[in-house]
Each structure stands twice: as structure tokens, then as C-alpha cells.
Amino acid sequence: MNVNGTPVAGHTYIQILKSTVLIGSSSVVTLGFAIIRNKAMAMLLGPEGVGLMGIYSSIADIAQTVAGLGIQSSGVRQIAEATGTGDAGKIARTASVLQRVSIALGIAGAILLAALAFPVAWFTFGDHQHVIGVALLSLAIFFRLASAGQTALIQGLREISTLARINVLAAFFTTVTTIPLVYLFGSEGIVPSLVAAAAATLLTSWWYSRQMLQNAPDLSAPQFRQELAGLVKLGFVFMISGLLTLGSAYVVRIIVLQQGGVAAAGLYQAAWALGSLYAGFILQAMGTDFYPRLTAISSDHAACNRLVNEQAQVSLLLAGPGVLATLTFAPFVMWLFYSPEFYAAADLLRWICLGMLLRIIAWPMGYIVLAKGEEAIFFWTEIAATVVHIGLAWLLVSKIGLVGSAAAFFGLYVWHSILIYMFARKLTGFRWSLANWRIGLIFLALSGLIFCATLFLPLWQATALGFLAVLLSGLYSLKKLIDLLPVELLPRPIRKWVLRSA
Numbered sequence: 001m002n003v004n005g006t007p008v009a010g011h012t013y014i015q016i017l018k019s020t021v022l023i024g025s026s027s028v029v030t031l032g033f034a035i036i037r038n039k040a041m042a043m044l045l046g047p048e049g050v051g052l053m054g055i056y057s058s059i060a061d062i063a064q065t066v067a068g069l070g071i072q073s074s075g076v077r078q079i080a081e082a083t084g085t086g087d088a089g090k091i092a093r094t095a096s097v098l099q100r101v102s103i104a105l106g107i108a109g110a111i112l113l114a115a116l117a118f119p120v121a122w123f124t125f126g127d128h129q130h131v132i133g134v135a136l137l138s139l140a141i142f143f144r145l146a147s148a149g150q151t152a153l154i155q156g157l158r159e160i161s162t163l164a165r166i167n168v169l170a171a172f173f174t175t176v177t178t179i180p181l182v183y184l185f186g187s188e189g190i191v192p193s194l195v196a197a198a199a200a201t202l203l204t205s206w207w208y209s210r211q212m213l214q215n216a217p218d219l220s221a222p223q224f225r226q227e228l229a230g231l232v233k234l235g236f237v238f239m240i241s242g243l244l245t246l247g248s249a250y251v252v253r254i255i256v257l258q259q260g261g262v263a264a265a266g267l268y269q270a271a272w273a274l275g276s277l278y279a280g281f282i283l284q285a286m287g288t289d290f291y292p293r294l295t296a297i298s299s300d301h302a303a304c305n306r307l308v309n310e311q312a313q314v315s316l317l318l319a320g321p322g323v324l325a326t327l328t329f330a331p332f333v334m335w336l337f338y339s340p341e342f343y344a345a346a347d348l349l350r351w352i353c354l355g356m357l358l359r360i361i362a363w364p365m366g367y368i369v370l371a372k373g374e375e376a377i378f379f380w381t382e383i384a385a386t387v388v389h390i391g392l393a394w395l396l397v398s399k400i401g402l403v404g405s406a407a408a409f410f411g412l413y414v415w416h417s418i419l420i421y422m423f424a425r426k427l428t429g430f431r432w433s434l435a436n437w438r439i440g441l442i443f444l445a446l447s448g449l450i451f452c453a454t455l456f457l458p459l460w461q462a463t464a465l466g467f468l469a470v471l472l473s474g475l476y477s478l479k480k481l482i483d484l485l486p487v488e489l490l491p492r493p494i495r496k497w498v499l500r501s502a
Contacts, residue, residue, distance in 0.1 A: 076156045120134050170204050241379065278319070
């Protein structure tokens, strides 16, 4: 720490890497379970069944977002802010209200989705054959929202290791419940498997959060209303944002479904799931640890900008080689996670990877808007992003077919990255560091090169070029990450190599 109490750069990089490694390690285990689960779903259900599962998941995500009122995200911010000031009373009050309201909203959301099962099924599928499935999803909504209140407390307190354990256990229980249900009941087991996965997540989060708020404070009615108002005011903006994001993804799936049928929706779902898988652990680490830390120092613009640059640098160095590898080996990745029936999704996966690289660049800047509590800017940028995403998808799918749905995602983040950079400059005077400009341009150039190679070169030549780029970029990232850390914290073999080369 420096004299002002601000973490020095070396300490910050250690914290960023520590949280990313913790979440990343759990994501590696989660990835293993995902391979098993996705492979089983592909073999048991085929593209049509995978597409159906993706559509049901979208319905559940949207219902959860609407019913949750965004209080999980606002609760994380409120608890993180109180943690930054050491206000234990505020933490306890917010956590108590958050958990109670989450259960109440879960009940309300379940009732609402069950009541609207007929219109939701008709709008989504164009028939009433899936009404029972939609109604059954209401149980998943209750389980998800009850769990959300518990995980918000854990995240706000920055209990990163606990969140990592929850992720691993939830992935394990999801796998061991999903595969048997789908094996026994086929496509009829899709919705019960989603309900079982949500229940498993609730039990896991309850087990770890039950001791964090053993003595819930007694709140008077005015105190309860005050805490609730703070959660709902900011939470409503988060809810609208989440609804717009999930709504746009839902509409894109509907566009794909209408243009190419359930099989095309399955290919899109497979590409989307894999495209976000590797980048997901980095983005999750941002939300888990980086966002609460940024909120705690949001009033100090210099510290805020420095932390965003440091987070972006580490994220790019960790994500860049993985994105290049996915671009290079997209057909093999589809075979590994799914089956040969999904080879056609490789082209979609490459477009989504390009968009994910831009998302990793944009997200650290976007958290400035959240940490500063700028609800209006956050709201209108999400509105604009939804319009751009749906508009591009509608235009490109009709012009170039299924691949247009993935190209629309890339186009969205080309536009969004520029826009969010302008707002970050306005709010805190943020500027990219020279190191980040250099790293970003290197990975963007290599991504563009590999992408073009897969279009214009024979497969073996494009793969060889991509393999070389992955190898060199991996060594480059490793060297840069080593340079960010104090020598004494490096493993002994690496420390000796660094000292010899110094």
C-alpha cells in the first residue's frame, strides 16, 4: 500500500492474478464437466435437442432476470461498498434484506412464469406443445433466485475461493443429474434437468453461505424499506440491462430458429456455448473480484483508471492465446465437445471468438460506469447495444445465412468497444496505457490473420499458421505475466530463469 492507502501496482497484479487463477482453476474443472455434459447431450439429443435446450435456457434466464429485479447485482455493489468502508452493520443489514427478498422474488417469479406458460410457449415455439415444459421451468426460477441472494453476499465479501468451490460443485451436480435425466427421458428430460441443476446450485450456495450471516439483525420496518429501496433503485437498472442482453440473445435465437429451424438453433447454441467458455472464466473473475474492488475506489479517478488498465492487461494476456487457439482448432473443438454433426458450427465459433476478444477489451472499461453508479449511461448503452445486436442479426442472417448470427455478435462489440471507451474517458478521464495498446493490437492483428487464413488457405496451412501464432503468443503472454510479478513470488525454476536472463 502507498501512503494514501492505494494498492501499489505489484500488489494489484498479484490480486488480479490470484482471483483469476482461483476462478480459472475452478473453470478448468467446470470445463471438464462441460465437455462430458455437452458430449452426452450431443450424442443423446443431436443438434435439434441441443437447440431446444438452449431455447428453454433462454426462457429461464429471461424469467429470472425479470423476477429478480436486478437485486443480486445491486446487492453485490452495496455489500462491496460497505466492505470497502468497514461498515459491518451495513453489510449485515443489506445481506439480511437481500436474502429475504430473493426468496420472495423467487416465489413470485415462479408463479408468474407458470401463469404465463401458454403465451410464452406460443411466442417461442408457435404452438402449445411445450406449455408443460415452460410451466415446469418455474421451479428453476425459484431455485435460481434463492441461490442468487446467497451468492451475491459471497461475491460482495470477495470470498473468491468459496465462489470457486461453489462453481465446481454446481458443475458436478449439474452433470450427474442432467445426463441420467436426458438418457432416461430424451428431450422430455431437458426441462427436469434444468430444474435439477438449479436445485443443486441452491443447495451448494446455501451450504457455504449459511455461516456468513448467522445472526441476522433485527430490522425495523423503516430500516427494511430503506435497505430495500437502495437495492431496488440500482437493481432495476441492472434488471433492465440483463433483460435487454438476454432478450437480444433470445430474439437472435428466434431469428435463427425461424430462418433455419431447430437444427440451426442447435448449431448456434453450440458455437455460443463454446465461444464464451474460455473467455468466461476471465469475465467471471472480473465480476467476482475486480468489480467489488473497483467500486471501493471509484471516487479516486487515478486509482480507478490504473486498476482498469491493470485488469485489462492481465485479461488480454490470459485470454489472447486461448482465443487464437479456438480460432485455429475450431473444427476439432466442435468434435471434442459435441460430435461431427456440429462441424458446421465451426465458422460461427470463429466469429464469436473475435467478438469475445473485443468483449474482454471492453468489459473492464464498462465496469467504470457500474462502479460510478451512472444508471442513465448504463441503461442507454444497453438499449443501444440491444438494438444494434438484433438489427445486425436480422440483417446478416437474411443476407448470409446462419453465420450472420455470429457475425452480428462481432459487429456489436466493434461498435460497443468504441462507445464504452468514450464514456470511460468522460467519467474518469480514462486512457489506455501504452502497454495495453501494444498488447491489444498484437492480439487483434493475430486474430484477424488467423481468421482470414481459415477463409482463404487450405486447412492444413491455416492450422499450421495458427499453431505457430498460438505458440508464439503463449510465450509472449507468459513472459509479460512474469514481468508483472515480483521475482520473489515466482516459482523457483522460473525465478532462476528470470535472474539468469536479467
